[in-house]
Amino acid sequence: xxxxxxxxxxxxxxxxxxxxxxxxxxxxxxxxxxxxxxxxxxxxxxxxxxxxxxxxxxxxxxxxxxxxxxxxxxxxxxxxxxxxxxxxxxxxxxxxxxxxxxxxxxxxxxxxxxxxxxxxxxxxxxxxxxxxxxxxxxxxxxxxxxxxxxxxxxxxxxxxxxxxxxxxxxxxxxxxxxxxxxxxxxxxxxxxxxxxxxxxxxxxxxxxxxxxxxxxxxxxxxxxxxxxxxxxxxxxxxxxxxxxxxxxxxxxxxxxxxxxxxxxxxxxxxxxxxxxxxxxx
Amino acid sequence: xxxxxxxxxxxxxxxxxxxxxxxxxxxxxxxxxxxxxxxxxxxxxxxxxxxxxxxxxxxxxxxxxxxxxxxxxxxxxxxxxxxxxxxxxxxxxxxxxxxxxxxxxxxxxxxxxxxxxxxxxxxxxxxxxxxxxxxxxxxxxxxxxxxxxxxxxxxxxxxxxxxxxxxxx
Numbered sequence: 178x179x180x181x182x183x184x185x186x187x188x189x190x191x192x193x194x195x196x197x198x199x200x201x202x203x204x205x206x207x208x209x210x211x212x213x214x215x216x217x218x219x220x221x222x223x224x225x226x227x228x229x230x231x232x233x234x235x236x237x238x239x240x241x242x243x244x245x246x247x248x249x250x251x252x253x254x255x256x257x258x259x260x261x262x263x264x265x266x267x268x269x270x271x272x273x274x275x276x277x278x279x280x281x282x283x284x285x286x287x288x289x290x291x292x293x294x295x296x297x298x299x300x301x302x303x304x305x306x307x308x309x310x311x312x313x314x315x316x317x318x319x320x321x322x323x324x325x326x327x328x329x330x331x332x333x334x335x336x337x338x339x340x341x342x343x344x345x346x347x348x349x350x351x352x353x354x355x356x357x358x359x360x361x362x363x364x365x366x367x368x369x370x371x372x373x374x375x376x377x378x379x380x381x382x383x384x385x386x387x388x389x390x391x392x393x394x395x396x397x398x399x400x401x402x403x404x405x406x407x408x409x410x411x412x413x414x415x416x417x418x419x420x421x422x423x424x425x426x427x428x429x430x431x432x433x434x435x436x437x438x439x440x441x442x443x444x445x446x447x448x449x450x451x452x453x454x455x456x457x458x
Numbered sequence: 459x460x461x462x463x464x465x466x467x468x469x470x471x472x473x474x475x476x477x478x479x480x481x482x483x484x485x486x487x488x489x490x491x492x493x494x495x496x497x498x499x500x501x502x503x504x505x506x507x508x509x510x511x512x513x514x515x516x517x518x519x520x521x522x523x524x525x526x527x528x529x530x531x532x533x534x535x536x537x538x539x540x541x542x543x544x545x546x547x548x549x550x551x552x553x554x555x556x557x558x559x560x561x562x563x564x565x566x567x568x569x570x571x572x573x574x575x576x577x578x579x580x581x582x583x584x585x586x587x588x589x590x591x592x593x594x595x596x597x598x599x600x601x602x603x604x605x606x607x608x609x610x611x612x613x614x615x616x617x618x619x620x621x622x623x624x625x626x627x
Contacts, residue, residue, distance in 0.1 A: 189507065189508060190507035190508070190511070190540075190543075193507070193508050193511050193512075194511055194536065194539075194540040197511055197512075197514075197515050197532075197536045198533060198536055198537065198540075200515075200532075201515075201518070201529050201532040201533035201536060202529070202533065203529075204528050204529035204532065205528070205529030205530055205533060205588070206529075207529075208528040208529060209527065209528065209529065209530075211591075212591060215591050
């Protein structure tokens, strides 16, 4: 203890100097937006590079599982191709087709999927983060919806040129508008920070009796996700005494412990819509 | 009027000049003179280290509050205060009389110019680099550092000359 005091007295100038500079840096990066963005991007770049290297090594041990999953996904896609080919499109004339709902065609053109690989991922925190190996250069942008083959994963929070990080469903900041497939009622889905396998759906009116196992889908009311991406399945229904709402425990479709490849949903008309919304406000 | 009181008034005058006049000068977008580090140089050579650092912190804070760049001037100012004692030791080869402050008579124009130039150059380098935080426009940042340092040093020497104590020839 005496030595510690002696040390502090001897080097008090250096210690005070470093301390004050640290405070100054803290003030700079907290109060100036430009510096904050620079800091976040640099930190993102550094952690991204390290995680990329780490995951390059880890990848070898997972090759077999990934192969199997890809093969399964392949098979599923093949099936869908067959379905589409055999789907009967009513032909009116040689080059004219009859489509009942032309809005569907618009939606399809509006969304594009960009694949990326997960390089780091956490499960055990309140504010979990996923890092992926693609960034601004590949077309990822902030507030972009992210899905994988099972369903909704999260939303892009921060992008640098080559890397991006994602706020997954299992982050307490996350919030998404979701609906029940069969009844069509919608509410807010978020995560209570307890179990990474379950999310919570709030604000469903209590006159509805949802059936266990029903699917929860994205509602399409936000510009981030289009309609119909699977979020999870109903596990339990809790009614809150004295309230006109029920809370639903949702088993998430995505297994966050085992994420390998994800897709970013590029919404080509989002920017137009956003500027429209801002104008109206 | 003794030397200390003179310097306190001189320091207040410099700060006022910085906040009211020089903060508003932007010549060609790359000359922004910052003369307030001169206040740190006016403090006695044998001032306690912690007092020097804390004064530098609050000096930077005041300038920051007026320019709206919270933290940048604090960082640069504390940085300069941190190297000042070592630089003084180096320049005066270890002999420091208690209570001395910088003045023309004792140190001469050459010594003062070197002292002020180096301190101002370091201060401006830290400040402008931190402000741009960008390596791609570094040529432009260097231009700003050199141009602004030159003007600041010139202004500081001019001020020191104008405020020379008439009793000490």
